[in-house]
Amino acid sequence: MGSLLGGRTEPRRRLRELLTGPRPVIAPGAYDALSARLVEQAGFDVVYMTGFGSTAGLLGRPDVGLLTGGEMVANAARMVDAVDLPVIADADTGYGNAVNVVRTVRGYEQAGVAGIHLEDQVMPKRCGHLRGKAVIPAEEMAGKLRAAVAARRDPDFVIIARTDAAAVNGLDDALQRARRYAEAGADLLFVESPTSEEDIARIAEELRDTAPLVFNWAEGGRTPPLPLERIRELGYALVLFPISTLLAATAGMRQVLARLRADGTPAAALPGLPGFDEFTELVGLPEITAIGERFQD
Template sequence: MSNKISPSPSGTLRAILERGEFVVAPGVFEMLGAKIADRMDFPALYMTGYGVSTSHLGQPDAGIAGFTDMQGRARTIAHGVSKPLIADADTGFGGLINIRHTVRGYEEAGVQAIQLEDQESPKKCGHTPNRRVVALPDAVRRIEVAVDSRRSRDFLIVARTDARTGLGLDEAIKRGKAFAKAGADIIFVESPESEDEFQRIGQELAGCGAWLIANMVPTGRSPEISAARLKELGFALAIWPGVLMQSACAAMENALAYLAANGTTAGSPVPSYDMKKLHELVGFEDVWAFEKRWAQ
């Protein structure tokens, strides 16, 4: 039997990164936004834990959503889109054996990259205060278990550190290097606080053997930097987890305010789909084709 590793399919996230294509991944958390994003010119999509927790449970991103909530939503999205899906898995939802279960569950669900954090449990959103991280050896062991648990090299491990806010950038970079040594495919230093910090991350983690990902959260702790500039700084991927949440909430609030004030949606300045376009987005054309062929 040959021990040669088969090449990655050309459409996998690994293959995209190995070709040197910069990945801009918008945050998705439900199927309408995921379907719209899937039709656009993005190499991959990112399932945001913040979005899943708030949309599915109506709760803040504070470790309340569990494995079943997140893996179930990841499965729905992964099977409903054509693009590779990167998915947030918080701290792995428990101890080391839970991390193994989470990695295998996300991989089985069709996710192509899983994001695991070094925060204490329950975790918090990376752009909120009072986050605490576990000791470095414990954080490294999480990544080692995740790498050992996956079944395919095309299932990528994203190792995130939240050490910058509480322990400083030096510690965050140290952890990034340790995570890469432990086998992580992608290193995620959360919430740098200036472009200079992003530049330093790119310089000091260059050559670590892993790709670098940046988290763009406008009005969060980090400045928003363009994809072109991030690529210059040494990053290979960037996520915009709030792009749909922020714009959708504003649009919903404005649409409802107009209806409440006017008793009608006629004349509303808020852009909206007509029913024909909505039917097409959600897949009614397939239903109608099925009924035409099979309905008596």
């Protein structure tokens, strides 16, 4: 868990090590610092900052390019500060052209993020599982990725190239783009929104020797929800579960609010919720208390 005092582990190097392991790295989505802490406390090795969840959590709006780069970096910084795990963050399109991508990479690096993914959508972007997407030319995206690689100061900072072309131009174009993005220096490749297991397998067969691959297990999205063992067999290195925590939190809040509305108090819902003392311990009150005692006059 992220400590208020003392140094941190080296999350970027740790992420690199994890990605070379024999099994896919599982990265549950988090949309704020609290959900990131819960991911860590559940025993996972990596936190994924979801853009979909960040937009919903910060604005209460859909993921259609409404958050700015500064807002996303600030959200990522709060997550990094809350946990001692590598944080992989959605960096959307890089928020502009290649010059903007340079600033985006610098901003996420300064925030302590271990890696980001950049996508080839036209701004303003849309969630990869929504209709109405458009993509920029592949050569433009390759230039943005070269800029990202040149901008990073830490060679362990992971740059993931995402293409949304499969839903726009078809899988052949997406595969061609992915190869080009690897040539531009991307560390991992992320082909978004395949719509069949056959397409998922084809992506793996054609690209896994080019670079490690990302599988987006988007809950309720366009991509079939394959078992983890099948994903492992296909050779994917990183599996994102972007919005399970967001959906679970929404369901839980709906239930307790319905109880409050019906009964006038939430008393009937409390037995299924964390206790007050349990929650304050979860968010680090014992550490705060210890710091206060250590430095009091």
